[in-house]
Amino acid sequence: MRLSSMADYAVVTMCAAARHCGQQRVSAQQLADETGLPAPTVQKLVSKLSSAGLLKSVRGARGGLKLARPAAAITLADIVEAVEGPIALAPCSEHGRHDCTLESACTVRPHWPAVDAALRGALAGIPLTQLSRPAVQAVPVAEVLA
Template identity: 90%
Template sequence: MRLSNMADYAVVTMSAAARHCGHARVSAQQLADETGLPAPTVQKLVSKLSAAGLLKSVRGAHGGFKLARPAAAITLADIVEAVEGPIALTPCSDHGRHDCTLESACAIRPHWPAVDAALRGALAGIPLTQLSRPIAVPATVAEVMA
């Protein structure tokens, strides 16, 4: 499984917004500058993230975006679902979809909801606070070997 670019960029954008937690609101342009993402992409993402209740938008001279709830209460699953919709590894996992030619004889289809729930649970176990803090990376090969 691989996240779409937009889901990846949403995680990057939310991580940048989380680093402003407790400070002034941040504009979409500031998020674009901090992340290196194109401003139109960030604008599209903050719109989706706001609609999903992850960001709060405030208009006006001192407006901008801020997290709608504490970073510890926002998970990787929340962010991915805001951009991609419900987590489902296969199209037949989506309720109401009946476009698979194997559907009537498929012995695996009943098992996908458990797989989807396990994946969602794993992603839900990763809070935004974990994603937004820097990880110390050794600067040299010698440090890695030490």
């Protein structure tokens, strides 16, 4: 499984916004400059993230963007779902979808909701505060085993 580029960019954008938490509001152009993402992409993401209740836009001289709730209350699952929709690993586990040729005889389909819930739970366990701070330098596995 792989995140779409837009979901990845949404995480990057939200991390940049989180680093401004408690300071002045930030513009979409500032987020684009900080992340290296194209401004139109950030604008599109800001729209989706705002619609999902993750970013709040304020107009006026002191306007701009800010997190809609504390960074600790926003999870990786929230961000991914804002861009991708509900987390569903297999297409047949999406609600209302009936386009699989194996649907009538599939013994796996009833298990996908549990898999989706486990995946969502794992992503929901990662708060934006964790993602927005600098990562600790990873140690190569060979060094750990030596």
